[in-house]
Amino acid sequence: MIKRHRIQFPKDELTNINQDEAYFYLQGSGSDRKIRFHDYDEIYQIQGLYEQIFYDRLKCTSPTKVATILESAVKQSQDSFSELRVLDLGAGNGMVGEELKKHGISRLVGVDIISEAYEATIRDRPGVYDAYYVEDFTKLGPERRDELIAWQFDCMVTVAALGFGDIPTKAFVEAFNLIKNGGWVAFNIKDTFFDISDESGFSTMIRELIFAKHVDIYCIERYRHRLSIEGKPLFYFAIAGRKNSDFPV
Incomplete structure (x- = not known):
């Protein structure tokens, strides 16, 4: 216990x-x-x-929500959800990977910047990932990039790691560009990041990603991510769509 x-x-x-x-x-x-x-x-x-x-x-629901919305998006196509080759960016201690496994994903690779995340995954959820990289995607070398390309990812998932400096904009773009055109992306972001008054680099990048048609949105849903320490709901958007083209680095 x-x-x-x-x-x-x-x-x-x-x-x-x-x-x-x-x-x-x-x-x-x-x-x-x-x-x-x-x-x-x-x-x-x-x-x-x-x-x-x-x-x-704090009643976080995001791993379940993002996995569910990704599955709903893929069901609108002819693709097989269970056959996706998924890159879990900011994989942490493997909770998102575990949820994706429950939904039938068979090929899954995790990435996080800190070794403690990898060690927690091995300790608590061994066998969830086919591979797990401890890597800074803002400093990705050519050999490691080639190794990741060899996985032939056609899906990227990132949950509760965007917009607060956990995953920098450059790291997100690097991972996004590893996904083949026609592949899938699913992520969540705080609802305020869609506000036009937010001029942060991440918020600007997300709006350009969507409105410049690098991604065709299949599903978007506002939901309660979790409670704050005061017990107030924190709302996020869960987004899933199909990649059209790489994002300019």
Whole structure:
């Protein structure tokens, strides 16, 4: 049985904490340890902590939602969902890969920038991925790029990792361009990233990706990604579509 952890969310100054600045206290061993939500390297090292925070306490639904919307998109075509060769960008501890397996995906490769994510996947979900790379896609060398191209990916999935600096724009574009034209992409983004007033590089890239027709959108749905630490719903868009062309680097 996986150990349950004693977790406390901060009670003061909640209104001043942005989503990417949220943190919690891990209690025990005589003192409280403050950990940011985005300190994945620390969280993944403690078995069951990620799942307890984001799925048990904050009710995250995104792996299920993105896998479902991808399957719905592919069903609108003649392609076989189970035969897709999927690149899971920002694979983390393998929860998205596990969900894709439940939906019938057979060929699956994970990528994350931190070794702790890979180690957590091997510890908690061995066998989910056919391969798992610890790689910085902003510095992808020619040999590793050729190795990834050899997988002949026709689908890319990335969940809850876009727009807050977890996956830089350049890394997303690098992964997107590994997918063959006519392949599939599925991802989720915070609903505010579609706001025209958001001029961040990531928000601009996503709008250009869609409106410049690099992707034909098959499914898009606004949904509750998870709860905030105050218990308020955080809304995201889940998007799935078919790639038309590479994105300019």
